Amino acid sequence: MTDSPRAANLLAQLEHLNEQQLRRLLVEHLTKQKLGLYWEANAIERDAALNADVVLPRLVEEWSHSPSPQPSPTSVRGSRLPSPAGGRGAGGEGEQFTHRNLIIEGDNYDSLRLLRATHAGKIRVIYIDPPYNTGNKDWVYNDHYVGANDRWRHSQWLEFLYRRLTLARDLLTPEGVILVSINDENRARLELLMDEVFPGMRVGSLVWRTKDSTSRTESNLSEVHEHILVYGREGFSFLGSSKSTKKYKNPDNDPRGLWNIDPLTVNADRFERSGFFYPLQNPKTGLWYPCDPDRVWAYASELRIKNIDRIRSGSMEHWIREGKIIFPKLDEERVVTWQSIEELREAIRKGDVPVTPKRKKPLLTEDTPDLGFWVGKPVGFGRPGFKKHWNELNSHVNPVCSWISRANEQHDEDDLHVLISPNAGAGTEAIQEILGSRTFAYPKPPGLIQELLRQATQPNDIVLDFFAGSGTTGQAVLELNAEDASTGSAQVGQRRFILCSSTEANSKEPDKNLCRDVCAERMRRVIQGYGGKAGYTVEQGGEFAYLQLDKVEAADAHFEIDAAHAFQLLALKRLGVIRAASAGAVQRLGRVEDCELLVCNEVTPDTIETLAAWPQRHGAARLAIYSTRPKTLSEQLAARGVEANCYSLMDALLSGQRGSAA
Ligand SMILES: C[S@@+](CC[C@H](N)C(=O)[O-])C[C@H]1O[C@@H](n2cnc3c(N)ncnc32)[C@H](O)[C@@H]1O
Structure with a gap:
């Protein structure tokens, strides 16, 4: 406990307490602990970035990007966007160019404090990809890499994120959401931290398959996925996609409109819901249908339940009268009448009885109660179903699937909206293509973030990434705006980005400036167009202000x-x-x-x-x-x-x- 200055300091403070005070403190400590995540915030070295100074933005014009000279009309994507509120001359004669996108250089603790003063309640989507705390020199705390064997490794990482996430929380709009990428190893820790900072806001998590190839590990479990944790405010929902009416038809001109056949059974067996297990007869044809003992009928029969009115779902007879039960057509199904119990037993032995549609499980067996009931009656081999009308669906929107697929993956879920992303390698390829070298390790693929934003943003939202690294999120925002324009969407894309990136300068590389040389440079090239790809007009968000931060004591x-x-x-x-x-x-x-x-x-x-x-x-x-x-x-x-x-x-x-x- 004494191996950190903070712990030594605490010890010194405790030395002044008498026995009774120490006992009280101990009782308080033992009784006040709550369920949740614990980290050694008091024992670790204090994060040197934490400060209470006033943070002031300073525009660095030469590192900003304004449309000067204007890109030629042929070199930018075709646009039918209106001019944004701003741009050159918005304030009248002689005014400077107005920037709507921001790149903020510096420790994000300061950037977030500035944003809390300027953007509280204004950010719709925060996406972050923080350092993952792998122990492999991926993360600096107080100017030193936190290694795998650091005694305080996890606590430092949690405290570092806790401070920043707490500031970020105040930035979200009432419909806002924060999406956080994390690897499998640190997911549990981060999720508990998120629960602490964003109580009651957990929406769920997405799983993204990062690579195709496998690699041998000590445990021989090859990790090929990452998580994206989703925490949203009360008004947040993913957009999903409109349900297709493809499966809904109206061959009988039903005045209630399009319909589809739903199963007429529910997931309960005959012992759990005995009143729902009975032979069902089609009143028009007189044919009988046996009930599946493992999945009984969805509705009870009036003939079997006394107080049927109390059953809210309505009786089978009620739904038959309503024309909601679809029986197989007489000329399309097989009908058999067994003349004796021996004949029926012989059919059971041969498996020549009605079966369930998918698993072909026999519906009449030696164990069927009152087997003799089925002798001498016409028995239909088809299955009745429930007529589900399109206009009765709870929602006409498909929810987003928690599994992020890749384009080459097969998926045929009709009732889910499946997100699609390239794998992790596409992030490095994008950097290589834009900047000409792999100057940044492990960037996310723009396609992943674009897909998340496609689902989580409206066309006028502000998107913040306060661990922006190489600026992938900025590129994704511009691509999405252009996509809106090209798909003729009703609302044209005017999303804006705020990217906070550190310089990563350290004692070995004091002049390093990742924010200026990678993040801003990448955005500049993306805006101008690269590798044969068109650039972006100002109306499409093709500009940014580069801000440095000055701090003064209050x-x-x-x-x-x-x-x-x-x-x-x-x-x-x-x-x-x-x-x-x-x-x-x-x-x-x-x-x-x-x-x-x-x-x-x-x-x-x-x-x-x-x-x-x-x-x-x-x-x-x-x-x-x-x-x-x-x-x-x-x-x-x-x-x-x-x-x-x-x-x-x-x-x-x-x-x-x-x-x-x-
Ligand atoms: C995993 S990378 C993010 C990569 C990014 N998603 C991309 O696609 O380029 C994490 C980034 O967080 C940055 N970072 C770490 N601590 C920071 C801090 N206190 N303030 C700002 N950025 C920080 C690192 O420099 C690193 O670039």
Whole structure:
């Protein structure tokens, strides 16, 4: 316990307690533990990334991607998308390009704190593929790789993820969902952690087959799958797909419309539901049908159950009257009448009796109760069924299947929507093709994420990946937007991406910048078009802002936050967009309905003059102004007869970031 500074610190604190206090602490410890996951959060080395600083975005224009020069019309995918709200010139003459997609460089603990201040409740889908804690140098904690034999390996990983997932939780919309990739070994640990952070939100998990080839292992169990855990807020559901009416017909012109034949039996045996086990007669033809003793009829007979009205499902006779029971056609089935019990026994011996449709199990045997009943009666060899009408189905949507298939896999489930993905190797191939080398290990295939997003997003949603690595999620978002346009979908794709990626700089490679050189570079090439593939127009999301993060202690915020920080943080917060701040004491953030959003850094006669003329010049009914001196500004504008809501700039910048102490 003393081999970590944190543990030593705890020990030092306990030394001051007397015996009674120690006993109380022990009782508390023993009685307060709850069912669930336990990890040694207090004993491990503290995550150096945790901090309570104010996080401020800084736009790095030269690493961002704006449409300059505009791609030629022939080099981009054909588009019939409307212009997004933004783009060049949205704010009027002289304004900078407005970005809607973000790449955020840095530790995602900081990125998530920024997003909690700007995007709380606005993200529809979070997809993450965190380091898997394999022990094979796949993950850095406090600047060192966490190896397989690290005493605190699992606790560090859980604490690391716990801190970040807790921040991410606040970002989801009421219909939002988080999808997390994980390997088989760490799935159980992660799932318990997810239960802790997202209580009551578990939707389920998907299984993705990652490779075709097998490899010999010590246990000789070759791992060829990964999991994707799905946790959604109350309003979330996968889109599924429309059920096909293929199997539904109406050969008898039934006024109730299309129908299909459902089994007339249920999964209960004759001992469990004795009242449902009886010979069934077709009242029109007089033919008799034996009941399957292992799967009795779905409806009881009025002749056998006294208080049939109490049975909510209705009696067999009721459904026959309703025309819902389909008996085999007389001319299409075999009918036999056994004249004596010996003749029937002989037929049973030979197996020449009615059988179940699939497994061909005889329905009359020596054990059939009251076997003599079947002598002298015409017995039908077909099976009656239930007429299920299309308009009675609970849902016309097929649910998503938890098994992710590959395109070459056979699947004939008509009532399930099967997701399809390439295998893991396709991720590396994509990187190789786009960047010309395998510069990033184990990226996910774009097709996998695209398929998940196809099911989990609507065309205007924001998608966040805060372990973005090489940026696969960004590519998947753009591909999906373009797909919407090409398939003529009713709503055109305007999904946006937010990718958070670390630099991966360390003491050996201090200049490494994975975010800039792999993630942003990949997105730039995808947007421009690569390997003969067309690029993306701005309308299709072919742009991004590259943000670095500056951090200041809350106490110093008044001195250290500059005009550009203020402008960009507010643009993100109020409009979800970012652009370079322009010069001048009055800056226009944008417009919400008839209200102009402005930042005013200095209150001078000149700025008052500019602001007083603003509503008329820009055709706005109202002004909302963020200022360092909101009271003075409000009074001076009121004196000029201008209606303006003036807010404290500092309060707006700090809101959402207060109380984020680690
Ligand atoms: C398994 S990879 C994700 C790969 C990604 N899905 C792709 O297809 O490229 C995990 C990524 O998380 C990044 N990472 C680890 N710790 C991080 C942190 N604290 N902040 C941001 N990124 C981090 C690693 O640099 C690595 O690129």
